[in-house]
Amino acid sequence: MALNFHQLHIFHTVAEKGSFSAAAAAMHMTQPAVTMQVQALEEHFGTKLLNRSTKKIELTESGRMLIPFARRSIELMQETDTEMARFTHKLEGRLRFGASNTIGEYVLPPLLVPFGRQHPDIAISLKVMNTTQILDEIARHTLNFGLVEAPVVHPDIISESVMQDELRLIVPAGHALAGRTSITLKEASAHPFVLREEGSGTRQVMEEEWKAKGMDPRSLQTVMELGSTGAVKSAVEAGLGITMLSPSSVKHELALGLLHAVPVADASFKRQFYSIRLKSTLLPIAAVAFLNFLRERQISESSEEGEE
Structure with a gap:
């Protein structure tokens, strides 16, 4: 019997999940079907690939040797799908994904328009929610992937950087710092x-840089903590204080002169945005194309206009 990609994908998923039942659930197959395909692969190579003598499946020496080839075959298949779809311009289908607040509400909207022009047959379904909710829906296969502000450490999840962003000091019009070309952290x-609020990606990036420069972020005179970027913008615009935000989230306010971005000379608040997905699930071609589209664009390019 000829070797086929489907068997390699199933074998790789069983090895990752550690059991036939978990692999079957992840791939929407019955457990007997998964077992049969792995057995067929073992018959093809004439050797056992998995040790079933323990409660948790373990790779045999042959299985450990095969794993990197199985992984490469999955990656190659994804690349092949992407390149052929790009060549034939026939990307279509529904793309379901989740995004955290800043990404979903401020970063993605201006990018969805040009993507839609390039791929008019792809229907996009976007949910804006927190990382925990995104992970839950990815696990239940109701979302293809998620876009979040920090990498996720989880045995079943792959986190990959897709975009870069940089926080800036944001002050209201008429503020003493509004006319400055740069200032120091002090x-x-x-x-x-x-x-x-504490725990948000924006707050985390800000506090980590403060600490890296030998300063305690708890010493800041924090007059208000708010649960959304929109609320923070409104409070700063009203003159209640200054803040650290992504320029992409205040682009219109900067353009109208309601807020000003002031560079901080002795600190850099760069951060990455990440895509997250299940290791055991192949992304649909539309999802791969969308993530490649995002990687080709720099958030800063769409934000610089309002910073001067």
Whole structure:
């Protein structure tokens, strides 16, 4: 019997999940069907690939040798699908994914328009939610993937960087810092701050850089903590304090002169946005094309216009 990709994919999933039942659930197959395909693969190579003598499936020496080839075959199949779809321009289907607040509400909307022009036959279904909710829906196979503000460490999840962003100090019009070409962290810390809630990706990036420069973020005069970027923007615009936000989230306010972005000379608040997906699931061609589309664009390019 000839070797086929489907068997390699099933074998790779069983090895990752550690059981036939878990692999069957992940691939929407019956457990006997998964077992049969692995057995067929073992018959093809004439050797046992999995040790079933323990409660948890373990790879044999032959299985360990095969794993990297199975992984490469999966990656090659994804690349092949993407390149052929790009060549034939026949990408279609429904793309279901989730995104965290900043990405879903501010970063993606201006990017969805040009993507839609390139691929008019792809219907996009986007849910804006927190990372925990995104992970839950990915696990239940109701979302193809997610876009989040920090990498996810989970045995069943692959996190890959897709875009870069950089927080800037945001101040209201008429503020003492509004006309400055740059300031230092020490100067900034002398002013009242309005911040996102603890645990948010934006807050985490800000605090990590503060600590890296030997300063305690808890010493900041935090007058308000709010649960959304929109609320933070409104509070800063009203003059309640200054903040750290992505320029992409205040693009219109910057253009209208309601807010100003001030560069911080002695610190860099760069961060990555990540795609997250199940290791055991192949992304549909439309999803691969969309993620490649995002990687080809820099968020800063769409934000620089309002920073001057």
